[in-house]
Amino acid sequence: MITIDDLEVRAGVRTLLHMDGSSLRVQPGDRIGLVGRNGAGKTTTMRILAGEGEPYAGKVTRSGELGYLPQDPREGNMDQLARSRVLSARGLDVLMADMTAAQQQMVDAPDDAAMDKAVRRYGRLEDEFSARGGYEAESEAARICSSLGLEDRILTQNLGTLSGGQRRRVELARILFAASDGAGKSQTMLLLDEPTNHLDADSITWLRQFLEKHEGGLIIISHDVELLEAVVNKVWFLDAVRGEIDAYNMGWKKYLDARATDEARRRRERANAEKKASALKQQAAKLGAKATKAAAAKQMIRRAETMMNELDEVRVADKVAHIKFPTPAACGKTPLFAKGLTKMYGSLEVFAGVDLAIDKGSRVVVLGYNGAGKTTLLKLLAGVERTDGEGGVVTGHGLKIGYFAQEHDTLDMDATVWENIRHAAPDAGEQDLRGLLGAFMFSGPQLEQPTGTLSGGERTRLALAGLVSSAANVLLLDEPTNNLDPISREQVLDALRTYEGAVVLVTHDPGAVEALEPERVIILPDGTEDLWSQEYMEIVELA
Structure with a gap:
């Protein structure tokens, strides 16, 4: 259970929420959709409810087990196996590691006494593992991972070798494994911030069914309307204008x-x-x-x-970011050319020998299953990572790259909003930058707000503002519509439709592909190139 009393939430000097004497409670069976426009304070409020942040005032009381999926999980030992990370939700990873060590001790035993000692130790560990439902739990964890598109080959890799999307799915699997007993009877309180990010269509369907059956409490932030419609039975609307929560004890449609x-x-x-x-x-x-x-x-x-x-306040219409990608700088016929791009993580080959020519004004979609290397390919093209082997990227005449990273790696989380835009456009005038930030709904005290305290949607808008401030003629866009509310998403799609430069796009969003009107498709990990056809649209959501 979570009880919230007199809560006041601030980001920098901005007051996002002021409950002023009111209380809210989340109990088993409550499935609450926390909604509001980008920047209203949903993610900040969720972090406080999860105990990951402190409120400016008020009190949050928690009891029972709690599973929290942040929008941008970066925790965890990057040397840990993905499977061990999932099993750690019930403490089984340590037991399994000890059992493996005991097995090795049996193999290496120099004499009978050492062998007997190792056998007895293994027996005790196995008894404990079995008593805690280890074998059944391991099977349950495997089922959850498979349902979220995490194949066995991914689970045997270290977290540090996985893409951001894969690590996020591992974290989601860990949380759902902790909240699952195979029969939906768990009382774990789930706090999920945009859980469908990086999931394909089949995984989203499975997640929807899991959450419908979950008997513990749930607070969910999502822009997936179908998920909200299927799952939530209560809605908390965070009004950005009044800084208050309106609680509705009803489902999404009502x-x-x-x-x-x-x-x-x-x-x-x-x-x-x-x-x-x-x-x-x-x-x-x-x-x-x-x-x-x-x-x-x-x-x-x-x-x-x-x-x-004495009148009830009329809600002010949500502000809209005015997004328009830059007028591209002049460049040659082929501003970007890549030959033989290869990426390895230890002995694991992500892809090898990928060739790609980006002509002036061309529009390319990169497809492939989760983990095929789509994000990695954009990082190589952007110069963020280096290729392995003999291949490389050739810079053509006049090339100017604009790179949007799905994990917002181009932003300095410790710097302010103003410092980040200054870094993105050091030669621009101050008034021009203030006007640009205003168009992206950043103004006043928000300019001095640390970027790390922004919501996912706000970080997306800030990263896009950095792109707009450039004169890029090749945009590398990795999931540019993630975390955006429907209005902001439409603004990005309109910007894609009208941009005159070249675009290389990675996305699960069919609307983004339709807006781009691609000419070509690159399919990873093989690096196969083909002309775009509508047949490929069927696999966009699955890629």
């Missing part, structure tokens, strides 16, 4: 209807009140001209003001 009805009522009541207040003020102005009627006039004005102050 919430949408209730909110629309409520807002229509507020607008209607305000319009009526404004009409009556205007009439009172006009009458007061007439009476005020007469000295004997001055007191009555003042009373009318006070009545009009009271009438307006």
Whole structure:
């Protein structure tokens, strides 16, 4: 259970949420959708509810087991095997490591006494492993991993060799494994921030079914409307204008209807009140001209003001980021050319011998199963990582790259919003940059806010602002619509449609591919190149 009292949440000097004497509670069976526009404070609030951050004021009380999936998980020992990371949710990773060590001791035993000691130790460990349901749990963990698209070959790799998307799925598998007893009876409280990021369509369907059966509490942040519609039975709307949470004890569809009805009522009541207040003020102005009627006039004005102050506040329409990719700088016919790109992690080959020519204004989609190396390929093209072997990237005449990393690696999380945009565009004028940030909905005190405290959607907008400030003629875009609310996503898609430079796109979002209108497709790990056809659209969500 989670109980929230008098909570006040701030990011820098901005107040995101001020509950002012009210309380909320999350109990087993509650499946709550935490919604609101990008930057409203959803992710910051979720971190505080999970105990990963401290509120400015108020109190959060937790009891029972809790599983928290942050939007950008970077925790964990990068030398740990992915399978061990999942099993660590129930402490089974340590037991399995000890059992493996005991087995090795039996093999290496120099005499019978040492062998007997190792056998007895292994027997004790195996008894404990079995008593804790280890073998059944291991099977359950494997089933969850498979359902989230984590193949056996991935589970035998160190976390440090995995892509950001793979590590996030490992973390999700670990949390769901901790919350699963195979029958949906777990009382673990789940706090999930954008859990469908990096999942293919089949995995999202499985996750939806898992959460529908989960009997413990759930708070979920997601822009996946189908997931919210299927799973949540309560909605918390974080109003960015008022800094308050409106709690609706109903499912997603009924919430949408209730909110629309409520807002229509507020607008209607305000319009009526404004009409009556205007009439009172006009009458007061007439009476005020007469000295004997001055007191009555003042009373009318006070009545009009009271009438307006007692109204429920009308929600202000969400602001929209105005996203437009840059006018590309002049360049040659083929500004970027790659030959024989190869990437290895130890003895593991991600891909080898990939050739790619990016002509002026060309539009390319990179496809491949999760872990095939799509993100790695963009990092090589951007010069963030180096190729293994003899291959390399050749810079053509006038090349200017704009790189958007899905893990926001291009941003300095310790720097402020202003410092990051200054770094992205050191030659731009201050007023131009302030205007640019304003177009991306950053202004006032937000400019001095540490980037690490921004939500995923805000980080995406800041990284995109950095791209816009350049004159890039080749954009390398890795999941540019992740974490964005529907309105901001449409802005990015419109920007893709109108951009005149070359684009290399990695995405699970079919809408982004449709907006790009690609000419070619590169399929990893083989590096096969083909002309784009609608047949490839069927595998975008699965790639």
